[in-house]
Amino acid sequence: MFELLTSGLAVVFQPVMFILLIFAVFLGTLFGALPGVSATMAVTLAIPFTYKMDAVNAIAFLVATYCASITGGGMTAILFKIPGVPSSAPTTYDGYPMAQRGEAGKALGIQLICSAIGGMFAAFCMLLLSPQLTQAALSFGPAELFAISFMGLSILTSLETDNICRTIISGLLGLLLACIGLDPLLGVPRMTFGTRFLTSGIEMIPVMIGFFAVTEVLKQTQKRSELKAVGEVAQMKTEMPSLKELLSVKWTIARCAILGTVIGILPGAGATIAAFLCYSTEQKLSKYPEKFGTGIIDGIAAPETGNNAASGGSMVPLLSLGIPGGNAAAIMMSALVLKGVTMGPLLLVNQPQFLSATFASMLVSNVIMVFAAIIIARVFVQVLKIPYSILGPTIIMMATIGAYATKNTAVDVKLMAIAGLVGFVVVTCKFNSSALILGLVLGVICESNLRRAYTIADGDTLMQVTLNILSRPVTGVIMIVCLIVLLNPVLKPLLGKLKKSDKATV
Amino acid sequence: MAIELIVNALLLVFSLFCFFYVGATMPKSPVNELGAEQWPQAILILLIISIVWNLRNYFKRNAHSDIVQAFKNIFPDLIQFFKSKLFLGMIMLMVMAWAYEPLGFLATSILFLIGYGILLGERRPWFLAVTVLVITLILYVGFSVFLGVMLPRGYVPFLRQIALFLESVFQHL
Numbered sequence: 313m314f315e316l317l318t319s320g321l322a323v324v325f326q327p328v329m330f331i332l333l334i335f336a337v338f339l340g341t342l343f344g345a346l347p348g349v350s351a352t353m354a355v356t357l358a359i360p361f362t363y364k365m366d367a368v369n370a371i372a373f374l375v376a377t378y379c380a381s382i383t384g385g386g387m388t389a390i391l392f393k394i395p396g397v398p399s400s401a402p403t404t405y406d407g408y409p410m411a412q413r414g415e416a417g418k419a420l421g422i423q424l425i426c427s428a429i430g431g432m433f434a435a436f437c438m439l440l441l442s443p444q445l446t447q448a449a450l451s452f453g454p455a456e457l458f459a460i461s462f463m464g465l466s467i468l469t470s471l472e473t474d475n476i477c478r479t480i481i482s483g484l485l486g487l488l489l490a491c492i493g494l495d496p497l498l499g500v501p502r503m504t505f506g507t508r509f510l511t512s513g514i515e516m517i518p519v520m521i522g523f524f525a526v527t528e529v530l531k532q533t534q535k536r537s538e539l540k541a542v543g544e545v546a547q548m549k550t551e552m553p554s555l556k557e558l559l560s561v562k563w564t565i566a567r568c569a570i571l572g573t574v575i576g577i578l579p580g581a582g583a584t585i586a587a588f589l590c591y592s593t594e595q596k597l598s599k600y601p602e603k604f605g606t607g608i609i610d611g612i613a614a615p616e617t618g619n620n621a622a623s624g625g626s627m628v629p630l631l632s633l634g635i636p637g638g639n640a641a642a643i644m645m646s647a648l649v650l651k652g653v654t655m656g657p658l659l660l661v662n663q664p665q666f667l668s669a670t671f672a673s674m675l676v677s678n679v680i681m682v683f684a685a686i687i688i689a690r691v692f693v694q695v696l697k698i699p700y701s702i703l704g705p706t707i708i709m710m711a712t713i714g715a716y717a718t719k720n721t722a723v724d725v726k727l728m729a730i731a732g733l734v735g736f737v738v739v740t741c742k743f744n745s746s747a748l749i750l751g752l753v754l755g756v757i758c759e760s761n762l763r764r765a766y767t768i769a770d771g772d773t774l775m776q777v778t779l780n781i782l783s784r785p786v787t788g789v790i791m792i793v794c795l796i797v798l799l800n801p802v803l804k805p806l807l808g809k810l811k812k813s814d815k816a817t818v
Numbered sequence: 819m820a821i822e823l824i825v826n827a828l829l830l831v832f833s834l835f836c837f838f839y840v841g842a843t844m845p846k847s848p849v850n851e852l853g854a855e856q857w858p859q860a861i862l863i864l865l866i867i868s869i870v871w872n873l874r875n876y877f878k879r880n881a882h883s884d885i886v887q888a889f890k891n892i893f894p895d896l897i898q899f900f901k902s903k904l905f906l907g908m909i910m911l912m913v914m915a916w917a918y919e920p921l922g923f924l925a926t927s928i929l930f931l932i933g934y935g936i937l938l939g940e941r942r943p944w945f946l947a948v949t950v951l952v953i954t955l956i957l958y959v960g961f962s963v964f965l966g967v968m969l970p971r972g973y974v975p976f977l978r979q980i981a982l983f984l985e986s987v988f989q990h991l
Contacts, residue, residue, distance in 0.1 A: 364966040477872045481829075484865040488836070488858060495844075495854040502854055503840060526911065533907040533938065702949050705934035708911065709927050709957060712918060717967045722919035729915035733908055741825045759857045766852040777850050 316439065319665055320672030329369055332361075333376050333673065337680045340377035341688050344384025344397050346703070351397045351583065351623075352639040352746075353524045354381035357707065359517065359647050360714040367651040368665050372673035374644045375627065379674055380681050382583055382623050383427040386616055387689060390419045399583035399619035402591035406604065406611025413607055417551035422609045423616045424685050425553060426565055428678045430617035433569040434576065434624020435674035438631070441577070442660060442667050445632035449657035454764035455781045457656075459790035461635050461757045466794035467578065468747050469801045475742060476801055482744040486751020487758070489514050496760040497767075509723070516646040516752060518715040518724040522731025523738075523745050524639070525711040529704045530736045553609070561613040564594050572618035576625020582638030583619040583626075590618030624674055631660060631667055635757060639746055642753040650718065819888040820895070823876060830869045837862040903937055910934055922972025922981050923962075927954040963988045 324333055336358065343354035358377040362370035385397030390407030403423065410419040449457070468483040469476050492503045493513025504510040558565075568590040575586040594614040595604045604611050622638075629635045634655030636642035645655055653659065653666075660667050715728035738745050771777035782788050840855045840862070847853020877885075899905055914930045921929075931950040940946050961967040962985075971981035 360961060360967055361965055477868055477875060481865065481868045481872060484861055484868060485829075487861045488833075488865065491840075491858040491861065498845065498854050500845065500854065502844060503836065503858065505839075530904065530907060530911075534902070534904040699938075699940065701935045701938035701940035701946075702931075702953070704938055705931045706953055706957075708914075708934070709930065709953075712914070712926075713923075713957065713961055713967065713969065716918065716970065717961075720968045722915075722970070725915045725918045729911050732911060736908075737821075737825060741822045763852045763857065766850075771850050773850055774852070 316664060316668040316671065320668030320670075321676075323368055323665065323669040324372055324672045324676050329372065330676075332365075332369070332373055333677060334680055334684070336361075336373045336376035337380040337677050337684045338688070340380025340677075341384035341387075341681060341684050343377070344381030345387045345688065346384075350524065350528070351378060351381040351385065351399065352520075352643065353528060353707075354378070354384075354397075355640045355643050356521050356524045357710050357714065359521075359643065360710065360717050362647060363717045367648055367653045368663075368669045370647060370651060371644060371666060372669045374647060375670050375673045376677035376680075378640050378644075379431050379620065379623055379677050380684065382619050383424065383431075383616075383681050383685060384688070386423040386427065386612075387420060387685065390423060390612070391416055397583075399587045399622075400615070401584070402587050402615035403612055405591070406607050406609075409605070409607030410609075410612070415607070418553065419607075419609075419612055420685070420689055421552045422557070422561075422612045424682050425558065426561075426568075426613045426616040427620040428682050429565055430569050430572055430620035431624055431678035431681075432675055434573045434621040434627075435671050435678070437573045438624055438628050438674070439667065439671045442628050442632040443664075445628065446657050446660045449633050450661065452657070452786065453784075454761040454768065455784050455787040456790070457633070458758055458761035458765055459787045459794070460629070460633055461754050461761065463578070463790060463794050463797070464629075464635055464750065464754050465758065466798040468750065469798055475744065478742055479744040479747045482738065482747035483751040485743075486748040486753075487755040488751075489519075489748075490752050490755025490759070496756060497763050514752065515718065515724055515727060517643070517650065517718045518728040519731040519752065520639075520643050520646065520749060521711045521715050522728040522733075523735040523749060525707055526728060526732025527735030527739060527745065529707050530732060531739065532700060532704055557609060561610050564610050564613045565617050567597070568594065568614050568617035569621045572621025573625040575618075576622030576638075577628045582640075583622040586622035586625075587615035587619040590614040620678075627670055627674075630655075631670060633657060634659065636750075636753055639749055642749060645753065819880065819884065820892050823873075823885070823888075826869055826873050826876065830866065830873070833862050833865045833869065837866070906937055907934065910937065919970045920973045922974070922977045923969035924954060924958065924981055924984070925972060925974075925977045927957065958984070959988065 324330060339358060339361075340354050343357065344351060355374055355378050358374055362373050365373060382397060382399060385395055385400035386403045386407070389395040389400040389403040390411050393404050393408040395401040395404055407419045407423065410416065452460075465483060465487075468479055490513075492510050494500065494511060495502045501511050571590055571593065572583075572586040575589060576582065591604075591611065591614045594610060595601050598604065598610060600608075623640070626636070626638045626641045630641045630645055634645070634657070636645045649655060653663075711728060712725055715724045716722065718724045735745055738748060765781050766774075766777050769777045769780045771780050782791060837859055840858045844853065844855035847856065880888075910930065910933050914926055917929075918926050928950055931953060932946060935946050935950065958969065962969045971978045971985075
C-alpha cells in the first residue's frame with residue numbers, strides 16, 4: 313500500500329502534471345459552479361485536454377476535474393439556490409437559507425471542508441477496496457462479470473422513480489445502440505443497415521459530448537435561466553468553520569462519507585442519489601429534524617460529504633472491474649479505452665499505477681480544491697457575469713474540439729452534432745439521457761460477457777445453459793439482487809395501490 | 819404533447835423493423851448458444867413492450883380532447899418552432915459541424931461564436947468581436963500549441979494559409 317501511495321504521489325507531483333492538476337481543479341470547480349454545466353459535462357469538456365497525456369496522467373486529470381466540479385456545484389447552490397450540478401440540489405435546502413441570513417461565507421466553508429473530507433475518505437476506501445475487489449474479480453468468469461454489469465443496468469429504474477417506463481425505454485435504447493457495429497464475438501456487421509459508416513459502431517465520446525454538452529446549450533437556447541444572488545456576494549469571503557462547529561457535525565460527516573462511498577461503488581448509482589439519501593438519512597437521524605431546511609450546517613455537511621464520497625466510490629468498480637459506476641466514470645472509461653487501455657480486472661494487476669495515480673489525484677485535488685474554491689468564491693459573481701451568449705457557444709466549440717480530437721475526423725463532429733439534437737428530442741420527450749448513456753456504455757460489456765458465458769457453459773438447449781449459468785452461486789445471488797432492485801420501484805406503487813383498494817373494500 | 823406521441827410511435831415502428839431486420843441479416847446460431855441476433859432481439863422485445871406500455875400511459879394521462887387539440891395545433895406549433903431561436907441554433911450547429919473540416923478551426927470558431935452569440939441576444943458588436951477573437955485565440959493556443967491537439971486547418975487555400983501562418987508564428991515563439 314505504501315508503494316502504491318508513493319508511486320501515485322510521484323505521478324501527481326511531476327511538475328507538469330501538478331500544474332495540470334491545479335488547472336484541472338480550477339477548471340472543474342468553475343465548470344461545476346456554472347449553472348447548466350453538470351459534473352459529467354465538466355469531465356466531457358476536460359477530455360480534449362487529455363488527448364496528448366498518457367493514460368495514467370489522463371485519469372488523474374479527469375478525476376481531479378470530476379471531484380472539483382462536484383464541489384463547485386455547491387457554491388451556486390448556496391449563493392443562488394440553483395445547484396451547479398444535480399448532486400448539489402439538497403445543498404440548496406440549508407445553504408440558501410444560511411446565505412439569506414448573511415452566513416453565506418460560513419456555509420461555503422462548511423461545504424468545502426465536508427466535500428474535501430468526503431472525497432479523501434472515498435479515496436482511501438478506493439485504495440483499500442479496489443485491490444480486494446480485483447482479486448475477487450480475477451476468479452470471476454464471464455457469467456459473474458455479466459451479473460455485475462447487469463447490476464448497473466438494474467439501477468435504471470431507481471434513476472427516476474416518477475418516470476420508470478421512460479427511463480427503461482432510454483436504457484434499452486442505449487443497449488440497442490451498443491449493438492450497432494461489428495458483433496463482439498463473430499465479427500460480422502450487425503444493424504449497420506448496409507452503411508460503412510456504422511460498421512465501427514457508435515463512437516461513445518462524440519455521443520456523450522453531444523448528449524451532455526450540446527443538448528444542454530440547446531436547452532439553454534430555448535429557455536435561459538436567470539441567476540439572482542442573495543444579499544451582497546460581490547466580495548464573498550469563505551469563512552472556515554471552527555473546530556467546535558466541525559465537531560458538532562462529526563457523526564454526520566462520518567455516516568455520510570461511508571454511505572456516499574457505498575452508493576458510489578454501486579454501478580449506476582451516483583453522486584446525486586448519494587446526496588439526497590445522505591440528506592434524508594441525516595434528517596431522520598437528527599435530534600432536531602424540524603430544523604433541516606431552515607439553514608443549519610448539518611444540512612450542508614450531509615449532502616456535500618455524500619456526493620464527494622460517491623464520486624470517489626464510483627471509481628472502485630471502474631478500476632477493479634472495468635464497469636463504470638456512473639456517467640462521469642463512463643466517460644473516463646471511454647477516454648481510457650481510446651488510449652488503448654483494456655479495462656477489466658486485469659488492469660490493476662498489470663498496471664497498478666492506475667489505482668495509485670487515481671488515489672493520489674483524488675487526495676491532492678481535494679486539498680487544492682479548498683484553496684481553489686476560496687479563490688473562485690472571491691471572484692464568483694464576476695465569473696457568473698460572463699453572459700451565456702458567450703459561454704454557450706464557447707462550450708459548443710470546446711465540445712467540437714473534443715469530438716474532433718477523438719480520431720481527428722470530422723465524422724465525429726457530425727456525430728456529436730446529431731447526438732446533441734437527438735439528446736434534445738430525448739429530453740423534450742421526457743426520456744432519460746443518463747439512462748441512455750449508461751445503456752450504451754454497459755451494453756457491450758453485458759453482451760460480450762453473457763455470450764461468452766453461454767459459450768463456456770454446458771447444456772444442450774438454451775434453457776439448460778441459462779439454468780447452468782444462474783446456478784453459479786455468485787451469479788445467482790447478484791441476479792436475484794438485480795431483480796429486486798429492478799422491480800422494487802415498479803412493484804412498490806402497485807402494492808401500495810392494492811393495499812389502498814383492500815382498505816377501501818374493507 | 820403531440821411530439822411525444824409521434825416519437826413513441828416512430829420508435830415502435832423502428833423497433834419492430836429492427837427486430838425482423840436483425841433476424842434476417844445475422845447468421846443462424848447453434849441451439850445452445852446465444853447468437854448475434856438474440857441479444858438485440860431480446861432488447862427489442864423489451865423495448866417494444868415498454869413503448870406500448872408508455873403509449874398506454876400517455877393515453878391514460880392525457881384526455882382524448884387534449885390529444886386531438888395538440889394534433890390540430892401541430893402545424894402552427896411547427897411554424898413557431900421553425901421561427902424560434904432554438905431551430906436557428908440547431909441549423910447553426912449542423913452547419914458548423916459540416917463546415918468544421920473544410921473551413922478549418924479558426925474560421926469556423928469565429929463565425930460560429932459570432933453567429934450563436936447574436937442568436938443568444940448579444941447586441942454589443944465590439945464586445946462580441948473582441949471576445950470572439952480572444953476566445954478563438956485562447957482555444958487555439960491552449961489546445962493546438964500547448965496540448966498538441968490537432969485542429970483542422972481547412973481546405974480553402976486562403977484560410978489554410980492563415981492557419982499555417984499562425985502555426986509558424988507560434989512555432990517561432
